[in-house]
Amino acid sequence: MTVAQRPSPVRASKGEETRAQILAAAVQQASSAGFESLTIGSLAERTGMSKSGLFAHFGSKLDLQIAALDEAARQFTESVFLPALKAPRGLKRLRALFENWLGWPLHANLPGGCPVDAATREYHHQPGPMRDAALERQRLLDREITRMVELAIETKELAAQTDASQVAFGLSGIILAFYRAELVHGRDEARRHARQALDRLIRQHAA
């Protein structure tokens, strides 16, 4: 969920190509069943490779998990964050981010919602590289969102005394509640509630 880190070359080598395929499958599986479900065996079957052949691309299960987390963050940046930057700074951009975010799991075929969120929940109590990586991503994300809110203050669309981090808190709550409501009440009702909640949040802090 941060800035892109690797521009893709024109033609990747065979190895990098299959590695990318593996990671794509890994992200999907992690989204729906958690990063701990990323077993070498199941992933090998899913991609039609041998266990050892797949394993050789990463060297250890932990490295595979971290690579999958990075890939999930990269996808988020690519599908949600960067497109929002095309909108003019301020509320328009904030709303664009929000809409991209709501549609992301469906569009990217990530049935379990944001994988980084899943990882954060999964590892927050188990010290180690996965926990560190997930929390770092979340911090970065928070910083980006807060910055976007600050831009909306600078454009005077939000009141000058607005607490940007408080708005970011509210925004993350709407997204999280949306993912939950999507499961409990269905997509349409979840969208309706989420949009209304965002409108109310913005209205409340409007200049």
Add this chain to the structure above:
Amino acid sequence: MTVAQRPSPVRASKGEETRAQILAAAVQQASSAGFESLTIGSLAERTGMSKSGLFAHFGSKLDLQIAALDEAARQFTESVFLPALKAPRGLKRLRALFENWLGWPLHANLPGGCPVDAATREYHHQPGPMRDAALERQRLLDREITRMVELAIETKELAAQTDASQVAFGLSGIILAFYRAELVHGRDEARRHARQALDRLIRQHAA
């Protein structure tokens, strides 16, 4: 002169007692590492039992997981929901529920937040008894919260035209954002943001 030697006044049978101990450990572990991490072996080590001895209490891993989910829901009802019912209906009760909820994971030593939430995320894409049970719990919870909001409308503390389910959506978002912010920014800041978000939510729908 028969000495009735009963260690505790109302003592459940030995079996039920150890079963309860196992479930208590299971709920804690599920909270921090997910229900899929509930392996017979690790749970046996944690409780100082043998694998087969522990296993005999449940008959299958699935039954153990479901029992753990039920126990988590029972704990939530006992520690969060029922105490709130002592407050007078309306906003007071809603606020009591909210405060109990915020403090629950810490007080109940559930480092990973609400286990039912964790289960919902973990299984929502894998059809089966766990998914069904988790979603059913969430629906029940939503109904209870919505009902509490409706009571606050009846007491005229909230506006008559308030959409109770929308307020319930907002409330769940605040709770979810709180759990997340607790990990990313620490408990104090998370509490501050959560309380202010609740105040704003209530003010917005106040009569």
Add this chain to the structure above:
DNA sequence: GACAAGCACGAACGATCGTTCTATTCTAGT
């Protein structure tokens, strides 16, 4: 004190886990 029932243990099962080897196939630069 005998006896049935409830309860826990230890050993073992097949399956799968992550990982390490060696061997074979394929790709890419010349």
Add this chain to the structure above:
DNA sequence: ACTAGAATAGAACGATCGTTCGTGCTTGTC
């Protein structure tokens, strides 16, 4: 076209998974 190195497969390892089975303790009842 040749070849060095990258990429993949296959077999096997010890560990752990969920589960079964047979056995021995406890416990409460006659």
